Amino acid sequence: MTADEKKSIKQWDEYRKNLKASTTVDKSLSFAERNRKRLQLEADPVAWMIEMFPNYCRAPFASFQKKAIIRMIEHPEWYETLSWSRELAKSTITMMAALYLSLTGKKRNWLLVSNSQDNANRLLEPYRINLDSNQRIEFYYGAQQDIGNWTIGDFKTKSGVSFRALGAGQSPRGTRNEDVRPDGILIDDIDTDQDCLNPEIINKRWAWIEQALIPTRSISNPLLVIFAGNIIARDCCITRAGA
Numbered sequence: 221m222t223a224d225e226k227k228s229i230k231q232w233d234e235y236r237k238n239l240k241a242s243t244t245v246d247k248s249l250s251f252a253e254r255n256r257k258r259l260q261l262e263a264d265p266v267a268w269m270i271e272m273f274p275n276y277c278r279a280p281f282a283s284f285q286k287k288a289i290i291r292m293i294e295h296p297e298w299y300e301t302l303s304w305s306r307e308l309a310k311s312t313i314t315m316m317a318a319l320y321l322s323l324t325g326k327k328r329n330w331l332l333v334s335n336s337q338d339n340a341n342r343l344l345e346p347y348r349i350n351l352d353s354n355q356r357i358e359f360y361y362g363a364q365q366d367i368g369n370w371t372i373g374d375f376k377t378k379s380g381v382s383f384r385a386l387g388a389g390q391s392p393r394g395t396r397n398e399d400v401r402p403d404g405i406l407i408d409d410i411d412t413d414q415d416c417l418n419p420e421i422i423n424k425r426w427a428w429i430e431q432a433l434i435p436t437r438s439i440s441n442p443l444l445v446i447f448a449g450n451i452i453a454r455d456c457c458i459t460r461a462g463a
Contacts, residue, residue, distance in 0.1 A: 232345065232349065235349060236349055239275060239349060239353050239354055240355055242274055242275040243272075243273075243354045244355060245355050245359040247359075254360065258360045258361075262320075265289055265290065265293050265317075265320055266281055266286055266289060269289070272319075272356050272357060273350070284304075285308070285309065285313060288300065288302060289313060289316075292314075292446060293320060293326075295444070296326065296442035296444065297442035297443060297444070298442075299461075300445070300446045300447070301446075301447040301461045302446065302447065302448040303447075303451050303458050303461075303462055305450065310408075310448040311343060311408055311409075314406055314448050318404060318446075319351070319357075321404065322379075322381040323357065323360075323379075325379075327403050328380060328381050328382070329381070329382050329403050330382065330403075330405075331384055331386055331392060331402050331404070331405045331406065331433070331436070332347075332383065332384070332385050332386070332406045333386045333388065333392075333405065333406065333407045333408070333410065333429075334385070334386075334387065334388070334407075334409050335388050335409060335410055335411065336388070337386070337387035339387070339409060340373065340385035341372050341385045343408050343409065344373060344383060344385040347383055348370070348375055348383070351365065351375075351377060352364060352370070361379070362378070362379075363378060364377040364378055364379065365377075365378070366378045386433075388410060389425065389428055391432070393432070400438070400441070401441070402436050402437055402443070403437070403441050403442065403443055403444065404443070404444045405433065405434065405436075405437075405444070405445045406446050406448070407433075407445070407446070407447045407449075408448045408449065409448070409449055410429075410447070410449055410457045410458065411452055412452075413452055416452055416453035416455075416456050422455060422456060422460075425457055426457055447462075
């Protein structure tokens with residue numbers, strides 16, 4: 221194991237430890253009270269996120285963030301582009317919305333795509349750690365970790381929701397969760413400064429998104445596509461997605 225790998229493992233272990241500490245639960249609630257509260261929270265996705273992710277929701281949501289959350293959650297067939305500036309929680313809100321849809325049974329097969337496999341793995345890892353270490357998720361929805369199907373970049377919950385990380389240009393074909401083709405595609409940090417210097421790379425990447433990635437969907441089931449990223453060039457994938 222390299223020094224960087226050891227450092228990464230240590231950082232993720234610390235993340236898990238802090239996550240558990242920040243998501244304490246009221247274990248005095250009866251099963252009926254717990255279900256009643258869960259249903260109450262699910263009826264208000266923003267309140268649900270504040271309850272489930274107190275470590276992320278340290279400040280009130282802005283109105284534009286709330287509107288984006290509702291659009292993504294209320295429209296099973298939807299194409300959303302979040303090109304907000306840095307530190308406005310694009311990736312975090314995307315994660316919370318995706319986990320809401322997963323835990324409430326509305327989506328079952330997610331692809332998370334980034335500019336490289338390593339970056340996609342890094343962006344997907346908080347999803348996996350929240351599903352196995354967030355005490356509030358376990359309290360309301362039960363244990364999610366499926367031993368044997370719980371690896372970095374490719375995992376499946378006990379309730380049957382699958383998550384897979386992909387680098388740009390990799391083949392997404394054949395990505396099924398039993399009979400379910402991808403019904404949620406998260407494209408995060410797809411552009412790089414270096415790539416944006418070469419229009420041919422952007423053309424090729426955009427063609428891959430439209431002709432290979434999105435067509436992995438089923439035509440009979442709704443698909444949610446969420447782009448999240450900064451506008452780092454006049455012509456890049458995030459500006460094309462916005463257009």
